Amino acid sequence: MVNQINGLKDIYKLLVNERKIGGAIEAESLRLRTGEVYKHAVITHVDLLGSAIYSLGFVTEDQENMIINISELSLLQKPKFKRICEMNNQAYKLVKTKEKLKYLKRLCDINLGSSNVIFLEEAKLIIEDIGFAAVSSEIDTNLIFPKDNVYSIA
Template structure:
């Protein structure tokens, strides 16, 4: 867990800045007004008009996608900003890791031979987010400078 989220504005900020900060928003559970309860949900969208939020989109453990009006949510338990490799929801973790590995592979191919700071920093963020073991097992060729300087940060 990176940190606890305090409200929908925090959740919206993490989702909007996912590429910059990495990770995703996961909650222990969400209970709807109808009484339905879902465990280990990953919030994937928070929609509003700028002043107020009116829908929340999330994926449950079975992989179903729900869009729920804010008035239909009774409670969200323990929403946290979590590294992708630490997501408890297996369906979403697999999906997000595959998506980020594809992005990392394209990023490394496009910037092959580059040692520019923004590229190296983005590769480091991606590795921190999806885990070094996942990257190593994927066969993606990482920049030589990154490996020589041992700048790969460990996941805390």
């Protein structure tokens, strides 16, 4: 799922709800007033004072965390909401995948033997976000995706 973002307020709302929806906001490029251009910048934070946005945090492809005053932003080209597994910024993708995988392992350990609906929804969201390939080698997904409805005809 790749969705176009229409403004900084949209980015803020998506970041606030990151745990509920997963994913991240990646811009095709981000240019500062000084002329510096960062390809595939991932927006990580938007700071508000009341209803006014005053700073923006992002991660570059070189895994640099940068915080800029909003007045320093010249162009944010094609910001899109993407799942972690769909991202072009490989540095951020690797870090976020490891972070979410660690969280998912802990979540599975805590809910071992339980089929709590809330746990299953959150686990499925994380797997959808980071991709089944990243999860299947690390975690037994039979707990999350039971194969109860598989029948053999022989």
